[in-house]
Amino acid sequence: MTEITGYDTIRWEHDKVVLLDQRRLPEKELYLTCDDYRQVVEAIQTLAIRGAPAIGVAAAMAAALGALQSPTRQVQEFQRHFQDICQVIAGARPTAVNLTWALKRMQALVAAHLDQGIDELKQLLVTEAQNILREDIAINRQLAAAGQGLIQEGDTVLTHCNAGGLATGGYGTALGVIRAAWEKGKKIQVIADETRPILQGARLTTWELMKLGIPHTLITDNSAACLMAQGKIQLAVVGADRIAANGDVANKIGTYGVAVLAQYHKIPFYVAAPLSTFDFSLSEGRQIPIEERDGREVTQIQGLPIAPDGCRALNLAFDVTPHGLIAGIITERGVILPPLPKNLEDLRTNMEES
């Protein structure tokens, strides 16, 4: 599916999980091979793999790997083992809901097949993890097709962080929308926020855009406002880590600022995310748990200190953008327009009925 770009974010291979180590990009394209589910958990925690949909796929594959590692031949005991494994995986990172979404799906599969033998159950889980990967790529292509019409010939699109093939099973959400517009033949440009502290924009988004041949310019996060004021940005598209029932969106730190600035400059601000990113159990964004990471990710860049020894730094990994700032959420079921609370409620009702 990712034939153009020539890399896999993550794949299942000979009962192992193989993932592109995104900490080393763009300098090196190195793959990590995990034969223990705890290695996948560590890869998620240390950001070797990141991006909500990719974390979902990784969690599913970690669970399948954990299932293979279970020594028991007794189904009830296997289910308990599997639940414990899923709990460890669920604790890897708190904000992206795709992680628990994937684990719930894997656990539901076990619950629905307790009449099967252990080996069959394990095989079902391995197949399901691969299904989740395959479906994620297909869903990205669907939402990209649904959203690309929002980008016009000649537009310059701002994106924050990385919501590309690397953040998903493949193809990408926000970057998928941009890619689909480009593949339709529209001459567009991308402005990539570098996205401190982890620099996913500088390291990953530019790397993907280079592979795709889409014209792009890297900027420091603090330059976006100035370019908006100069009329150089026509729309902004970002991904999401979790979306509450009312349409409030948790995404990479800095997203909320982009959304406020976009509104001030009358630039539409879109979110692109699969339905697995929605958490209808939360009525609004402030209920979303926001991960606070080690301050050294701010005071050091790739191990190099950039602040005085002992300097206190705050490192919130995500922020919440209220739905009122969002022009639309691009999903595999189409673009959900404002008013988001009502239209998401309708979507939810439809999903439950179908």
Place this chain on the structure above:
Amino acid sequence: MTEITGYDTIRWEHDKVVLLDQRRLPEKELYLTCDDYRQVVEAIQTLAIRGAPAIGVAAAMAAALGALQSPTRQVQEFQRHFQDICQVIAGARPTAVNLTWALKRMQALVAAHLDQGIDELKQLLVTEAQNILREDIAINRQLAAAGQGLIQEGDTVLTHCNAGGLATGGYGTALGVIRAAWEKGKKIQVIADETRPILQGARLTTWELMKLGIPHTLITDNSAACLMAQGKIQLAVVGADRIAANGDVANKIGTYGVAVLAQYHKIPFYVAAPLSTFDFSLSEGRQIPIEERDGREVTQIQGLPIAPDGCRALNLAFDVTPHGLIAGIITERGVILPPLPKNLEDLRTNMEES
């Protein structure tokens, strides 16, 4: 004057210019000694010394150094030499008007003393450069005293870039206001934007705040919006590189975004700058020349690549904040409040009369 902090941003010593190499901070406190005015120009261009008022002092000292280097014994020829030298210095960086302000003052001194001998003229210029340094520190203390009342007990103040002792002859403008509030005994905290790409906030502002013992937290530039939304910031204070007649302010890239975000969150946004930063010859901010620096300052951090080879990056060093977003400009003549166009016109008239 800077006894608490134990460093000099720049000083005149035995007919040489000695300046703290800010490129090496916070890791190393190294002083550069310049005995050729071109070395000072290079120090300005390479950001060994930066900050509009400090650039003004450096330009004056560079001019004095250049004057000492002139071999002629003929006053008219000396004046021509001196003009050439000043032109080279004036070209060092385009945005901070303090640079040309200081050079005009030095050239006016020469023009007013053409009846003197060469040696007397040179000595006058050396004294004048030292006067400009001394006056800058005194002016910073005045504007800090005028502005500190804007900060209340318990406030958390956001600042962007570095407008401290390092950006001036000493004491600081925006950081001077914060320092004065702290020295009045107010329990305050500072949030320092790291300020990509050169990281003056991470490297310099935190270094100064540590020396002063003022509680502070370093954040990535893209975190400010989220903290504003959480009610954790009571006001923002920044410096300026050039202020147009209507109150539009050019300052470090990212300042405009902070100002828009502050307005959205109903947080007052102040600018602190000496009158030497005003350029009444420009009616509005869009006439201010904005320096575009090498994209490698964005694609590399301290020489370490953070983006793919050949990645295009835009590196605007400054942006312009329209006066409508500014709650007040703190100067040595007090805080100028809105409407800024009218009140700055009155200030200008007063200055011309006095």
